[in-house]
Amino acid sequence: MEATADRRIATLARHLEASSLSYSQINNTISSSPTSSNSSVFAHLARAPEDPILGVTVAFNKDSSPSKLNLGVGAYRTEEGKPLVLNVVRQAEKLLVNDSSRNKEYIPIVGLADFNKLSAKLILGANSPAIQENRVATVQCLSGTGSLRVGAEFLARHYHQRTVYITQPTWGNHPKVFALAGLAVSTYRYYDPTTRGLNFQGLLEDLGSAPSGAIVLLHACAHNPTGVDPTLAQWEQMRQLIRSKGLLPFFDSAYQGFASGSLDRDAEPVRMFVADGGECLVAQSYAKNMGLYGERVGALSIVCKAADVASRVESQLKLVIRPMYSSPPIHGASIVATILKDRNMYHQWTIELKEMAERIISMRQQLFNALKSRGTPGDWSHIIKQIGMFTFTGLNSKQVAFMTKEYHIYMTSDGRISMAGLSSRTVPHLADAIHAAVTRVV
């Protein structure tokens, strides 16, 4: 019996190295062994660390400080620091729940037809020739992530080039999505830390030296995490380069309407590429611009040269989706479709969207002013030059750790803060924290 207990403890000790069990948890485990065997077939699985982005919220939730601030995940907060469900979304939901003609039957593998049509129109423009010529295959997916994953799986199976070029830096989940889909990931220069702006020369060089036909991931607007977007003139140069090299653009559009406040303006880069008649992929998310985060609503559109190609592409997308989750969830897509197809609701949405975008722009101004008034060393103008939900502060991971420990500010270790999580009330606290970090931590 002693030997058995020793063996058990040794096994657990091995697991301990891979995990962060507390001593009491170990004791509980020792006393509750199953009847048949003590060894687990899962013994070789280590404990994975928390997701670097979503894990910030996990850590935030554990903090009991009253002054804690969550600037981690990109979820909009009101001036009162509360999550927001748009009025127009509540309205749409009420209509849906009270509509007795609706049921919960499986929707098609490709999702709701009207949702798909409306989504394509939203990003490509209602008069897009690509849409009128039936050259766009659109499938409803699980928000931005799901759209990227389905698109990547499709390309890994059907496209001759297996490498995708992503910006340096980019959203933390991008490389994992593409790698698990079976694509190789390379990077192209994007952010210039010295200017805290775009390294355009580096970008052109790197895309210029990419192999012909390679996939290029482009952030349609409000680049995540830097907030640095190319100008339209720069976009045009990029388009010419990309088309001349036959690179395949794959747009990630997670902030349409959220960046500038205008849906059309934020879609301009995508529409430029479609206007030249070429092919591209677009992943759309309604998580931020409609506040539908948890409903997981998005769409993947593949703009093809010809209608019959689009039709065949759609059929192959179904083969990717069916073994992954069979068909997408109905609720969020129904909310979106209800809003997009109703003139008044659509208009109301644009107003609420603009309010969110403007509040963020005002937070940028307030933070900038607060740092200026504190005389915080450095040039902080990038805070008001960058666009969208995030600011790439330029703070290093040591400074970030300091801000978390001393000021209970939660953000990702790359120095990215979500402006959406700030309020007039909390800006001074953040400014104090940044000031302290910059002056005391190197």
Added chain:
Amino acid sequence: MAASSAAILSVVSSTPNAASFSKEKLKLGSCNFNSVLWQGKQPSFFKTKSLSKVTMSVATNVSRFESITMAPPDPILGVSEAFKADTNEMKLNLGVGAYRTEDLEPYVLNVVKKAENLMLASGENKEYLPIEGLVAFNKATAELLFGAGNPVIQQQRVATVQGLSGTGSLRLAAALIERYFPGAKVLISSPTWGNHKNIFNDAKVPWSEYRYYDPKTVGLDFDGMLSDIKAAPEGSFVLLHGCAHNPTGIDPTPEQWVKIADAIEEKNHIPFFDVAYQGFASGSLDEDASSVRLFASRGMELLVAQSYSKNLGLYAERIGAINVVCSSADAATRVKSQLKRLARPMYSNPPVHGARIVANIVGNPTLFNEWKEEMEMMAGRIKSVRQKLFDSICANDKSGKDWSYILKQIGMFSFTGLNKAQSDNMTNKWHVYMTKDGRISLAGLSSAKCEYLADAIIDSFYNVS
């Protein structure tokens, strides 16, 4: 329809070689031509045998997806599409396993409507769920499956992650197997739900079949099943249908389950349950979970994928879970963390709506009891049309053939014993839509249509081979 890919081909030549050109495309006749507009596929290049120069300039307007072929329609979901297109008034959709009322209407449970109204009134937000899903849902779903007092739950040995209904939960498990048990096989029943093999194929998990359905008896080939399980390499995953086997409706008896567990333990295999019909098979949630609970009570580690599509009628909400029962709480913690790592690059976090509906119903004693009643009603209607179908067949078939296998089967489906040609006859002649393996969904049958269906089955069985 827009012009498809076009290439402009210019050939300058004094003596064209007529044989090289496709006549209908170029309308040969003249010797000299400058350009030809070509509708269609890849441009090909022509050489002439003459001494003249041939210059080709192709303005490539060809899609990079040009070579992609049209995929065939899904064998199950495609049935409903075909049904919709049929204008015959006698048509009957016995394809996909979605419950229908006696009036053949889709059914949203009253308890679901109540839950949704509660949710609307409480005005909850739409923030991201954690990667593993809604905490209240995960707790409720594991308790529903194992029973709240079950040691596996008390000892925190179950890793539960909310998944996209049954399919999504199976896929997460498959991804876990691929990553942590490379080379390990999944054994699937012959036959099984059509999408199982697609899931494992896409997850790159090898699979092989174990004998299950015996066409001679229209019953279970139990010896074959045990034999194949024992012959598989040690440490294989054995995919078992917790209850109401899809597509056959044939379930092992409790005694047979014990022997299956023995065989699996003997070979250190890992049981992998697909539970899509808990409560729907017998009408009792606990009874339908008995196979899973048997294995858990033996201290085995196992995987269980759950779906609320049928038993709560939440088909379109995509709500389910993957549960991994481990030998320790520590292992469960680690397994859960790795499942999260697989979910994040697939869809980040699962949809909140369906999860809240389930949590609200299971967490509210009144609603929970109402659910049990509605479920008994649904399962009861299916049992009663099953009986009526059997009675109608027996009344019309005087040959003395034993159709009792229809009554012994359980759940939404019945394996009629019809082959592909006979199933096609059901559709082509009788406008009865079903899957090619002879499976009919009794959930789509009304008592009013039992006689018609009986006639169709008898005709197809005897007059078509």
